[in-house]
Amino acid sequence: MHLNNLPSYCTALLSLKAESSLSFSEIANTIGKPEVWTTALFFGQAKADQSTAESLLDALGSKRDNKEISYQAEEDGSSKTLSRDFIIKGLIGEGMGGMIERGGTWEFPPKDPVLYRLYEVLVVYGWSYKALIHEKFGDGIMSAIGFRTSLEKKKDETGDRVVITLDGKFLPYSQTDQWDMSLSK
Amino acid sequence: MHLNNLPSYCTALLSLKAESSLSFSEIANTIGKPEVWTTALFFGQAKADQSTAESLLDALGSKRDNKEISYQAEEDGSSKTLSRDFIIKGLIGEGMGGMIERGGTWEFPPKDPVLYRLYEVLVVYGWSYKALIHEKFGDGIMSAIGFRTSLEKKKDETGDRVVITLDGKFLPYSQTDQWDMSLSK
Amino acid sequence: MHLNNLPSYCTALLSLKAESSLSFSEIANTIGKPEVWTTALFFGQAKADQSTAESLLDALGSKRDNKEISYQAEEDGSSKTLSRDFIIKGLIGEGMGGMIERGGTWEFPPKDPVLYRLYEVLVVYGWSYKALIHEKFGDGIMSAIGFRTSLEKKKDETGDRVVITLDGKFLPYSQTDQWDMSLSK
Amino acid sequence: MHLNNLPSYCTALLSLKAESSLSFSEIANTIGKPEVWTTALFFGQAKADQSTAESLLDALGSKRDNKEISYQAEEDGSSKTLSRDFIIKGLIGEGMGGMIERGGTWEFPPKDPVLYRLYEVLVVYGWSYKALIHEKFGDGIMSAIGFRTSLEKKKDETGDRVVITLDGKFLPYSQTDQWDMSLSK
Amino acid sequence: MHLNNLPSYCTALLSLKAESSLSFSEIANTIGKPEVWTTALFFGQAKADQSTAESLLDALGSKRDNKEISYQAEEDGSSKTLSRDFIIKGLIGEGMGGMIERGGTWEFPPKDPVLYRLYEVLVVYGWSYKALIHEKFGDGIMSAIGFRTSLEKKKDETGDRVVITLDGKFLPYSQTDQWDMSLSK
Amino acid sequence: MHLNNLPSYCTALLSLKAESSLSFSEIANTIGKPEVWTTALFFGQAKADQSTAESLLDALGSKRDNKEISYQAEEDGSSKTLSRDFIIKGLIGEGMGGMIERGGTWEFPPKDPVLYRLYEVLVVYGWSYKALIHEKFGDGIMSAIGFRTSLEKKKDETGDRVVITLDGKFLPYSQTDQWDMSLSK
Amino acid sequence: MHLNNLPSYCTALLSLKAESSLSFSEIANTIGKPEVWTTALFFGQAKADQSTAESLLDALGSKRDNKEISYQAEEDGSSKTLSRDFIIKGLIGEGMGGMIERGGTWEFPPKDPVLYRLYEVLVVYGWSYKALIHEKFGDGIMSAIGFRTSLEKKKDETGDRVVITLDGKFLPYSQTDQWDMSLSK
Amino acid sequence: MHLNNLPSYCTALLSLKAESSLSFSEIANTIGKPEVWTTALFFGQAKADQSTAESLLDALGSKRDNKEISYQAEEDGSSKTLSRDFIIKGLIGEGMGGMIERGGTWEFPPKDPVLYRLYEVLVVYGWSYKALIHEKFGDGIMSAIGFRTSLEKKKDETGDRVVITLDGKFLPYSQTDQWDMSLSK
Amino acid sequence: MHLNNLPSYCTALLSLKAESSLSFSEIANTIGKPEVWTTALFFGQAKADQSTAESLLDALGSKRDNKEISYQAEEDGSSKTLSRDFIIKGLIGEGMGGMIERGGTWEFPPKDPVLYRLYEVLVVYGWSYKALIHEKFGDGIMSAIGFRTSLEKKKDETGDRVVITLDGKFLPYSQTDQWDMSLSK
């Protein structure tokens, strides 16, 4: 399972969440943060600041004076313990190597059907998106960094629909008058 | 170039579009069809019906009694000719093999930066989307077939933004009471 | 071995089944569920509800007040223990990450001869299936989600035969009149 | 497009079929052969005998004294010609190299959504099929050679369904008393 | 090392064999089974019946009332123990998942020179074998299931020679009159 | 050769350059553009505006009333001809598909030794760069879009040195207060 | 199709053979050469001497004063012509690059079912062969160069059998007393 | 996470650094070494001499008479201990195998967005760099061995910029008069 | 065949060589250049100067006033023509893109047995070479640029031997006192 590639602080967070019976949405509301972004924290794909990290643990019901957090390890069901401090450091990007490493749980092409369908959207419509970005904006990209995203449930009489919004800043390729290399020195 | 993998009727359509100086948006408006879907026709990723195919060629300025359509081949700049009928058959999925083959121009992972950023969104947020679909809808997927999508330009004081909406029907895994195999016979 | 990639609750289930000397078919009958689906539970590829999960453990002979379930670990023959609750949570998709991850034991192309033959059927007949789906149904897919399947043994005078039935709902690509993006907002 | 990998006699057959407006089903009926098998002939995945090959061309409306068969090449819309004899030889496996090469148009994993769904069935249920074959039959495989298959459309009030039947002979691994190597000499 | 991928019962068997100083040939003789097949048992690629499994352990010098079998683990030289019953279950295909998984130690293309040379024979002569099978037998395959094989040492004045015999049943593709799908129901 | 993947207008430009005996540096000077950027035009990796495209052809010695430009094709030494207009359209990103496709000539990992050394710098120092970006700037990336670069020759008594400067804007991941999805609608 | 990768002289040979209606066996007999080796000539995997090459063309019915040999090209059915001398040079390894390149038509893993079964024999029994070679011969390999092979049809009451014999010289790794590097100078 | 592939002495160093709250820049200053090079020590990509290794541990606040260094293991938060001597040996390339193995944490193509952007620079500009090296220096490479590099933060009114300098010695391919092989003996 | 990837000037050179019946050794002698280097010219892997390129064509028997050079194309036996000037430009690295692209005909891992054995030497002894370079020279590499190589035939009573000598300059990783980045500006 690719979730086995998660850093240990993430596994602990997911375990705490399971015990709390809270949804990502409820947690996001409690800590006052966007839903996908909050979810991404649990998968090691976003970086919190110190106070958000603390709030997140609070929201998950972990007492602040509870220095050791136990969770059940998936691979063998044994009980494991991480210090609260260790989890905080993971969340704020001061864990392993002192930084967040993104993308570690992604496999290409993905085999899980939910992930595959997201991927297939690009397989089929990727070039169309590129053509429309080119035509509407010019020579450049949709930033995946200056980026926000949401996933919502829309009621529909033919069945509920998943609506994912990708909203990234358009970044044009540098104009040549911005290539003054003397500024690089 | 991966665009070299396009079926010839697509290359001809893109060539006609270039000559017409029309945008995908204008063409979509003229034929009264969604923008991304219309764009996807040019990349062989959607299937038109006969009347839409005719309207598309009309919109591109190709006269109906013009049985032969010329375009300049990208690979060597030579002039090529396709019959109008051949292009129509491509658009309605009655060309090579009598059906549309989707995905043929996609390379994984993509090397073009515009395509890569779209892909990176999944690398980083894919598992979060899966987790949220699971939590909000249950065990199932966002359909990439019962699906619609748009790409829009949003003005923003910090710079224009690309907003892509993915809207697919949620499909739950069949409940076991739907597994009556006697119905399969 | 790819079975080494199974989540621990699956390894425990397979171990319990071995001790019980029950067949998948008998177990499926006992819990009143389809055979392939029941088998898929043991490989982490289907999600049970709470009561089915309980019934499954009952069927495997695990007493409800038996809170700890032992099994012999394949990799080194040591005895391992999982809590009954942990196994239940795995079965109902509330284990690792709070959701089922499908596909994790599949390798492509498969090396095991049984798996390879199933795969070879697609290598040889895949395009023919696509062509027939196209011709009989139109532009769309056989759903692997709205799906049921069985595997049966047919007596035949020239030797027993394996009969696998794949039965999925046909999903047509969205018609363009279903692309009203205002409904996505 | 992977259909570009088809041998030329297949492209010609598909082109003739398109002109004839016949379905695979009608053609199969006319020549009195199974539907999937007949379809597989068009994709170079089955081998006909001489009389079936002749009947197929007859069914497609090609006159026997018509020694040259024209079709429109997909890649550039030009008109190409193959001799009737050349097509016949392709069908009966006496073309390139004097034998049928199967599998040439398959890409793994497949990118076309129709093909992918078929493949995903294996990704998800492959190990379950293997486990059930093992349990019901013993140590062996479902033959993909001693094999027959069909694809049917089933009406269903929740929507049409695609029903694919895979029916292969069970082949047990040779018992050791069949390993008399002196018979090999 | 790919031998690290062996199931634990195989590692134990190889360890017992090393202690016994017996050759595969001697063991095969003792249990009255073919040599390659007996060897394949040690690599998890064949399935024994109960009595052969017992005989094999007997032949390796393991006493039947010796319920625990120790061996030295390759990865760290530590002493490990498997129950005799656990090894028997592995041999008769009732271990992990209740079935044999073949192919798990093969890597493609192989890097070990002995394995590579075997593979190179196919790289160079594979198509010739296919052509000859086609010509001598017709449209079909050499079965790798209904199969027997041996490896022998031949004295030769220019140096000893390795002679490997592959002997598989020819399986013709099903004739169309065997495609009566009504028999599948 | 990967240069064979270049769009035809690039091959023509490189051919014109060879005939002109001008260096990239001289050409860049003549058209008043950065050197690497100008070079990138010849490899289809940058997009010019109309006037720069015209100036480039001027600089290469192609007369404006010379509507047909001949060059010798690498693959077979034959003479080919592209219209001046066709080359201009390639340069301004209105050729095949109406946009620039970047990355098409890159192979990973590269086999050419010059390309490989550039790549090896990342293999060895990539994580160090990431760690330093993280530490000096925070959680974000060096943009490859808002980017400029140069390659210079530095005299050194121990031998000439290649000095490549990569200068990209730092892009921080969006702060959560920038995730107001209502702005996406 | 991988046969498309054959050198042109091989395609011509296969075409001549098809016209001659001779089997590989008959041709091998006529030229007095081993059957697999003769077949390998047609697939560019063996090198003939001048007189064998001449005999082969004689056997195929090509007159010696017939300087131009026509064959029908598989890819488009057109008629092509090679000089007799060109074919001879291909056969004796003085064609492209002045040497035979082996292995060019092999794909790994192979998709054609006939080739795949041969490969699967190695997937399943490869390590057993290695173990037996090690035990019977010592530390070394079966040569694929000092090698001979045959493929025969054996009648068997349970059905015809394909018997392939691989017979290669055992090559031991050099003993250290053969490592006198002064002999290398 | 690819950082999991780091040798244990590197994990310990990164852990010590985290505890020390020192930046790579401060550490580099303290030990008087270049910044990227110092950073590379922490990722196992550079080799220190004995005195630098000692200084580095000093700088990180590890007392010289502190023979055992504890750090918290990322994978499970447990406390681990390495001897000071063991870390020193890792740094001076006398650890595992007695040498530094470079490149072990690099994955291609990289999935982390920071690493990917660095890589994309080559995807887009790689051939341009090669062309300019060729033109300015001749037939040869930029050495990645005789190499130095820096990463700096440049203030810019449009936002901070990352400036990476790659500075490698140009190495020309050996002239043929340097091919006197008698000197090799 | 990978030789099909050769630039056209190389195919022409190999064709001229075949007609001349000269060996690489004789040609190398005639032009007074090293043997492997001369051979590498024919495979597009080395760059000649103008006078060597002229001498090479002289040596191959092509008259200087013979402006057009014909050769027989391998793929279809047709006659092709390249100008002498075009071949010269290829040899001196002023052909396609104005530079030599090395490595284009290499496939990894190689399938041709001769190439594979060379590769296997690295598979088996690669780490030993690295360890010895480390021990004898320190932290650095054997240059493949400042490099010379030969291949010789040694008579030996047990059979002829191939002796390949690789002789490359040792390049140490830059000492940190060579990392003065101010010199890069």
Add this chain to the structure above:
Amino acid sequence: MHLNNLPSYCTALLSLKAESSLSFSEIANTIGKPEVWTTALFFGQAKADQSTAESLLDALGSKRDNKEISYQAEEDGSSKTLSRDFIIKGLIGEGMGGMIERGGTWEFPPKDPVLYRLYEVLVVYGWSYKALIHEKFGDGIMSAIGFRTSLEKKKDETGDRVVITLDGKFLPYSQTDQWDMSLSK
């Protein structure tokens, strides 16, 4: 790190060597064996006889009555112990599986720069070596089995040079008169 793939007896040997401060050259001298071959023993790529294995441990300073050999594990610095007998068995190829598995630490293409340069020599000169072997010896290979090799340091006024000699027996493909298959029976 790929050295992590070494069998445990190799890790122990490398650890003993590090403690002994002996070079591979000194060890090779002491045991009277070739240097590369002796080095290859440490990487599991060669097989010793019993007496050489004993001598090697002697040379490394391990007393014969010292039955347990401790070494520090690289992955976590813990102390591990292997029996002397276990190491001897590894060296003489009677460890895991009773045979040496070669190639297990090789990755393709290699990422370590030292290994890569060795590999690049083949990427660039591989076809030239093949062409010269063909021309000087005929149709066959340089054996990597009947093989010896050395790596030496040559002083040179322009810098030390690494000289690697590959010396393998030429093996011609079997002549057809050696294909008497009756000898295989």
